[in-house]
Structure formats: C-alpha cells, structure tokens
Amino acid sequence: MDKTPQTEPRQSWTFSNEINSEIRRAAATGIYDIRGGGAKRRVPHFDDLLFLGASVSRYPLEGYREKCETSVTLGTRFAKKPIELKIPVTIAGMSFGALSGNAKEALGRGATMAGTSTTTGDGGMTEEERGHSEKLVYQYLPSRYGMNPDDLRRADAIEVVVGQGAKPGGGGMLLGQKITERVAGMRDLPEGIDQRSACRHPDWTGPDDLEIKILELREITNWEKPIYVKIGGARPYYDTALAVKAGADVVVLDGMQGGTAATQDVFIEHVGQPTLACIRPAVQALQDLGLHREVQLIVSGGIRTGADVAKALALGADAVAIGTAALVAIGDNDPKWESEYQKLGTTTGAYDDWHEGRDPAGITTQDPELMARLDPEAAGRRLRNYLNVLTLECQTLARACGHNHIHNLEPEDLCALTMEAAAMAQVPLAGTNWYPGKPGF
Amino acid sequence: MTTTLDMTTTELREVNTTLQAAAKSQANEAYVITNPRGSHAMACGLDGPLTVTIKGSTGYYCAGMNKKAAITVEGSAGPGVAENMMSGIVTIEGDASQYAGATGHGGLLNIKGNASSRCGISMKGIDIVVHGSIGHMSAFMAQKGNLVVLGDAGDALGDSLYEARLFVRGNVKSLGADCVEKEMRPEHFELLKDLLEKAGADARPDEFKRYGSARQLYHFNIDNADAY
Ligand SMILES: Cc1cc2nc3c(=O)[nH]c(=O)nc-3n(C[C@H](O)[C@H](O)[C@H](O)COP(=O)(O)O)c2cc1C
Numbered sequence A: 001m002d003k004t005p006q007t008e009p010r011q012s013w014t015f016s017n018e019i020n021s022e023i024r025r026a027a028a029t030g031i032y033d034i035r036g037g038g039a040k041r042r043v044p045h046f047d048d049l050l051f052l053g054a055s056v057s058r059y060p061l062e063g064y065r066e067k068c069e070t071s072v073t074l075g076t077r078f079a080k081k082p083i084e085l086k087i088p089v090t091i092a093g094m095s096f097g098a099l100s101g102n103a104k105e106a107l108g109r110g111a112t113m114a115g116t117s118t119t120t121g122d123g124g125m126t127e128e129e130r131g132h133s134e135k136l137v138y139q140y141l142p143s144r145y146g147m148n149p150d151d152l153r154r155a156d157a158i159e160v161v162v163g164q165g166a167k168p169g170g171g172g173m174l175l176g177q178k179i180t181e182r183v184a185g186m187r188d189l190p191e192g193i194d195q196r197s198a199c200r201h202p203d204w205t206g207p208d209d210l211e212i213k214i215l216e217l218r219e220i221t222n223w224e225k226p227i228y229v230k231i232g233g234a235r236p237y238y239d240t241a242l243a244v245k246a247g248a249d250v251v252v253l254d255g256m257q258g259g260t261a262a263t264q265d266v267f268i269e270h271v272g273q274p275t276l277a278c279i280r281p282a283v284q285a286l287q288d289l290g291l292h293r294e295v296q297l298i299v300s301g302g303i304r305t306g307a308d309v310a311k312a313l314a315l316g317a318d319a320v321a322i323g324t325a326a327l328v329a330i331g332d333n334d335p336k337w338e339s340e341y342q343k344l345g346t347t348t349g350a351y352d353d354w355h356e357g358r359d360p361a362g363i364t365t366q367d368p369e370l371m372a373r374l375d376p377e378a379a380g381r382r383l384r385n386y387l388n389v390l391t392l393e394c395q396t397l398a399r400a401c402g403h404n405h406i407h408n409l410e411p412e413d414l415c416a417l418t419m420e421a422a423a424m425a426q427v428p429l430a431g432t433n434w435y436p437g438k439p440g441f
Numbered sequence B: 001m002t003t004t005l006d007m008t009t010t011e012l013r014e015v016n017t018t019l020q021a022a023a024k025s026q027a028n029e030a031y032v033i034t035n036p037r038g039s040h041a042m043a044c045g046l047d048g049p050l051t052v053t054i055k056g057s058t059g060y061y062c063a064g065m066n067k068k069a070a071i072t073v074e075g076s077a078g079p080g081v082a083e084n085m086m087s088g089i090v091t092i093e094g095d096a097s098q099y100a101g102a103t104g105h106g107g108l109l110n111i112k113g114n115a116s117s118r119c120g121i122s123m124k125g126i127d128i129v130v131h132g133s134i135g136h137m138s139a140f141m142a143q144k145g146n147l148v149v150l151g152d153a154g155d156a157l158g159d160s161l162y163e164a165r166l167f168v169r170g171n172v173k174s175l176g177a178d179c180v181e182k183e184m185r186p187e188h189f190e191l192l193k194d195l196l197e198k199a200g201a202d203a204r205p206d207e208f209k210r211y212g213s214a215r216q217l218y219h220f221n222i223d224n225a226d227a228y
Helices: A015-031 A103-114 A127-132 A150-152 A182-189 A206-220 A236-245 A265-270 A275-288 A304-314 A326-332 A335-343 A376-400 A418-424 B012-024 B186-198 B224-227
Strands: A050-052 A073-075 A084-087 A089-091 A138-139 A157-161 A172-173 A194-198 A227-232 A250-252 A298-301 A319-322 A415-416 B001-008 B028-036 B052-055 B070-073 B089-092 B109-110 B124-130 B146-150 B165-168 B179-182 B209-213
Touching: A050 A304, A073 A298, A073 B089, A089 A376, A103 A127, A103 A326, A103 A376, A127 A376, A138 A150, A150 A206, A182 A298, A182 A415, A206 A227, A206 A236, A206 B012, A227 A236, A227 B179, A236 A250, A250 A275, A275 A298, A275 A418, A304 A319, A319 A326, A415 A418, B001 B012, B012 B028, B028 B179, B109 B186, B124 B186, B146 B186, B165 B186
Parallel strands: A089 A319, A138 A157, A157 A227, A227 A250, A250 A298, A298 A319, B001 B028, B028 B052, B052 B070, B070 B089, B089 B109, B109 B124, B124 B146, B146 B165
Antiparallel strands: A050 A415, A073 A084, A172 A194, B165 B209, B179 B209
C-alpha cells in the first residue's frame, strides 16, 4: 500500500530552535541571559562597502616604493601633550577583572611594539598594564572603581566613558566568581559578591556638568593630557556635538557590534545603532562645528581587518579601536581549546560566557591556573603582528586609491553593495551615483 | 607663612597651579583664597600637607581628589565637593550641594551645614560628617567608609548599600533597597565618638542609630527582582 506523501518536518523561522532554546533556558532559570562579546546578529557593516581603486582620473601609488603615512596625533585641541601614534589602530578599554593581568600585559606589550596605545577599563589601572604600555589611556568610568589621582596623573590621556556600543545606557557587571581578593581590593568591595558598575556617573548629569567635570580633570592634570569622551552608538550626531561642546579633545564612538565583558544579551542585541550607521552623523557634527580633524574621532565596534580600518577612515574617522579582535589575536576562542569549549557546552568561536571566569584560553578569567596558560610575551607578539597586518592592509588600500596618507581616504573612494549600506554610509550604491536620502533626488 | 590669592585678579589656572605646586613641595604652607565667586574646580588635585582657606562659596568639584591637604570653605560648596577625596580634611562652613564626597576613598569631609541629595554616593572609604541634614538617595551604592548625620536623612537612604556604615541622629524619611537598621555595638560607639570629636560636632554617640547593608542583594537572585 502506498504511503500518503508527507511534507518534510518544517521548522518555524519565527520559533527557530535557537529561539526555543532561549525560551526553555529562561523558563528554567527565571533570569535573563548574560554574556560577553558584541551583537551576533548580522547588521549592515563595512563588508557592504567596496573601494573603487584608482583609474584614469586618479593614479595609484606604488606599493613598497611610494610612502603612505599612517601616523595619527590625538588631542591637538586643548591638551599640552597630544598623543602620537604610529598606526591608526588603538586598543580599546577592557577592564582588569574582566581580563586577567596576563592578558592586560599582553595587550600592553603588543600595542607598544606596534606603536599604539592601550586603555584601562572598569576596575582601575594595573601595574601589568602601566608597566608594559608606552601610551596608556585611563578610563574615567561611572563606577570609579580604583579611581585615584595618582593613576590619573601617570596616564597619557583620560577617557571619560559615557557609554559603550554594546550597551548604551547600561552599566557593567562582574559576577562573584571573578571578584578575587585582588579584584575586590582594587574595587573596594567584598570578595566574591556579584558586582554592578553604575550606568551613570555619580557626580554629573548632562553636557553642562560634563563640561565642568572635564575642566576639573584638566585642572588636576595641568591641562597636559588629551581628554577623550567615549559614547555608545545611540544618537551619534548629538552626542558627538555635545561631547565637543563639553570640551572633548577626542570623541570615541562605539557602535552596537562593540564587545563587552558581560551584559544582558537583550541589551547587546537590541540597543544601539550599527557602527556603519554612526560614523557619518558623528563626522557631520564635527564638520558642522568646524572641528573635523581638530577634534579627533576614534571609531570602534566590529573592526576586524585592514579593510575595516580603511573604510572607517574613509568615512571620516581619525583612528579606530579594537577590543574583540585584539582578544582573538592573543588567543581568545582558539580552536586548540575545542575540547574544553565542548565541556563548557559551547564551541570555538561561540564561547562568550566570559563573566563566568572559566576561559580555557586564560584571558577572561582570574583563575590562576587558567591565567597561566597565556604567555604574555608570546601573546604580545601575536598582537603586534596582527596590528602590523591591519596597518599594511589599510596602507595597501590607501595606495590603491592614490593616497600618500591614510587620512586622505575619503567617502568618494567608496561604493556600497546594498541599499542599506549606501544609506548608512552615504556613499553611492555600486553602479549608480545615488544613495537613499541623497539630496536632490 | 600665609599667602593670599585674590580671584578677582588671579585666574583659576594660576590659583590651582600655585596650590598644587605648594602642596607638592610638602612645605606645610597656608593659603587664603579670596573672592572665589562660585568658581568650579577650585583647589582640586592637591597632593600634600597644605592649608587652604577659601573665603566665600565655591562651584562644582571644590577640593576634588584631594590628598593630604586641609581645605576649608568659609561659605557653601557646589556639587561634588571633595569628590573622590583620598585623604586630608575638607571642611564646609555652610551647606553642600549634591554628591558631596562622591566616590571618596579616604580623609574627612566635614559639612557644618546641610548636604543635598546623593551625599556620599558610591563612597569608597571616606568619612563624611554632616552637622545638618542630608537629601534623598544619600549613600547610594556606598561601598566603604562612614557617613555621620546629626540631622535628618531624606528618602531612600543607603539604597543598594555595600559595606559603608551610616549613622543618623534624626529621622530617616525612608531606607533604600537592602538598607536596614543595625545594632550599635561597642566598636561603633568608639568609631562614632572619634569621628564626632574630629569633626567638632556637638553630639553623643548614644543619640545615633546605625544603618547598614542587609547584604541580600550581594548575589543576584531572581526572588529579589522586585527590589531593583
Ligand atoms: C572583555 C571586554 C571588556 C571591556 N571592558 C570595557 C570597559 O571596562 N570599559 C569600556 O568603556 N569598554 C569596555 N569594553 C568595550 C571596548 O572598549 C570596545 O568599546 C569594544 O570592545 C569595541 O568593539 P570590538 O570588540 O568589536 O572591537 C570591553 C570589551 C570587551 C570585549
């Protein structure tokens, strides 16, 4: 007897296995999912842009023969001692506590060898980091953990953190497992408790207060240090304009793909704008104020390759910052730990329970045994190599577009592969001279 | 030796450079600042045993991040006075605005008048004595140190408190999440006696009640979600 033909079992797009697994997890635990990393969903990104390259009307520069400069100076507006970097890629602020001391040391070593800066994070400045970073940016955060005037004075620049791309409007979290004696001591908290970092600064609210706060920081550091203001990709036009009005030397703009040590997944995936969508409005704000290039713009959130760096610069950034990519370069999510990732119920590339402190790679942990797996010198060399590759790639693209300095890259060097990217980056859709929202169409 | 700096003729930058250099030289000198006219960021970032008297009221962040210096404001102080102070003594003869002593790590902030909202927010080891009353949300997320109030406290005192100790003589309008009244033990009487003496406060330790953290929110527990 012939069987009645059956339709294949059909999975719902709306209720996918992944979504259902989250529903089951929520039902079992009663608490939202916390994780590290940035947005995992696909959003329009630098991949959706292409460089046009040189042509009859623009001639290219010879690779390896004709110079293409990569240096960047940050903090030229008010600071007596601006920061000079050899390359346009900096290491973003990542907290000690979230990261191990060895990881911080590796970041310092790699960045210093490559001629760029590192940044402290929530939890204060460590010796590992100050000792191994030739140029160190000191974050001034809402929690003020470990904040003290001596560290402020021995920093090379100060970054007032208003927001982060992964969680604009959110504070930090460090769960008890990672609050070891050393971390607790630096934060003036009891050991082993779940610790929340505030989402707002305790002693100022709004741009007028921020201006006075920046005045205080300058008065305490003799007007020497560049003051950065870091904003999450929420309202980039207004936030940039207000940061500049408050007196920032440098604006750090972090889009939604930007990583975090630990936050609610719902926050990471659903708050903030993609990095690609943030750059042009921020640059517009600087141009409207007549301060583009005088107040420098550092862009972060999902920077992975020299192409990403070049595209961010072409859209008007002065430099970029990397977090996740730097961690991967020093050994995060390395396939050599696959069997251990499996034991933790995950797999290489997907490991993001950084808040649990059981990182097989020894980076996002405070466990002495795991920490010892990361050799800071070897990891530092890997980071230097990676930073060099980013720079070489960026130079290659700049030369191909005929530029003798990476800062001469411009939106006119680009086209977009999708309508969305064209609209966000305000560069023409490939094969046309049009982008959505272009005036005059 | 006492040096006077008049802010009708001396810029803020010069005032602070002079004070910071004098503090750094560890010379134990005395400075008097006249006509502060509510200037912001006055006498901030000092690091040394200097005595500074400000004749009048100050703006935001007076004595910010102070180390070792003794700074007196003969007037009232704007928001964030002695924020993140590390050590030394800051005395306000009048009232203090919001966030007095915010995130302070050490030293004594002695406010002879009242303090506004969020006094001692996120304090990390500082001692604060307020001779008058304090406003709402004071000692929010306070981590360490002692807050002593001779008058009353406003709403939500000590919300999400960590290990800071709060002593209030008058009424507390309401306690914040996880803040509870606690027993005064001998060591608390001792501590309070010492602080009252240092601050020149006219009060007895046995007139105070102590408040501290119930430590129920130290580990996230879904059953406490209503407290957030
Ligand atoms: C492990 C980790 C810890 C972080 N800690 C901080 C921090 O303490 N303060 C801060 O402003 N940003 C922090 N961030 C965000 C980074 O500074 C940066 O904005 C982000 O990583 C950039 O995006 P990317 O990871 O895609 O490169 C952290 C990021 C990571 C991955």
